[in-house]
Amino acid sequence: MNKFLLVLLFSISGSVTSQTNQYIERQGQVTFFSYTSVENIQATNNQVLSLFNSESQEIAVSILMRAFVFKKSLMHEHFNESYIESDLYPKATFSGKIKGFDASDSEPQTRMIQGDFTLKNTTKPVEIKATISKSAQGYTISGTLDIMIDDYDIKVPPLLSPNISKKIEVTFNFNYAPYEK
Template sequence: MNKLIIPLVYLIATLINNDTGLPNKYITSQGQVTFFSYTSVENIEAKNNQVLSVIDFSNNEIAISMLMNAFVFKKALMQEHFNESYIESDLYPKATFEGTIVDFDATNTSVQTKMIKGKLTIREITKEIEIKVKIEHIENTYILSGDFELTVKDFEIKIPSILAPNISKTIAVQFQFKYQPYDS
């Protein structure tokens, strides 16, 4: 009887630490981020399909990294202006986000709407933000999606004064990440 207690305690501890039976870490290297900005002359829209992100469900932490020059625009001139004049992607090549999913329950397989709190860094300027996200668990994947707005001024993106009246002060950002289990 005593010989059974030790393995039973070990089994219970393992189940408590990972009661979902699923891996703790999930990753995507093809997350999608798009942004849209209204202008009176021509709207600005771009998409980046090469966003890297990792979620660790043992502590509900999330990290995102994306190369700024991976944004694709409909017009090559817009892409050139974005990288050279506004974001200056040669000086500031990537944007990052590090945060925590608040009150996420990995054992709940229904769609969950949660808040993510964290720090977004663009052009080496870090701002605390909160983002409302939808999290879906489908088979062995998690899909995380949402949207939020950024203010151009917060990240010291300089817009020439002649263009300023024609360009929106906020940028609408949308994202969707499809995570697969990560085996370290």
């Protein structure tokens, strides 16, 4: 299954060139936060798979929806069964390209990543401001993205609608290491 996902991610991110330019993150972190007047909703997923090609500047991400951890089990249940419908839509994906990235620069770079984010079989173009840092081990890419729930057909019951934010803040942090077959 893992090898299938890697092949899928490489195909999403474009053709594979020299392996020295390929980086992988197997336990990336994605957190989302939504303000509500009753109780804030926050969850973290530490099982995010991502690939990064420093030469082509392409990045691909696969997020298992059931891997999000909530403080309360009822929130986890509602998220997976009612809002995201994880049985029907088990993953969210992103594929895109970092604009103006210079792989030879060892200083941290703030760049825009343009690409397509897919959630619940709905794909929307997004632009993400990210920080990219190079180290001896690889790269770290982190940033924030705002998701509008209406854009991805996330249904909120009318009774709860006034209490739930229409915008969800998604933050991510990926520590890439060289990809080895």
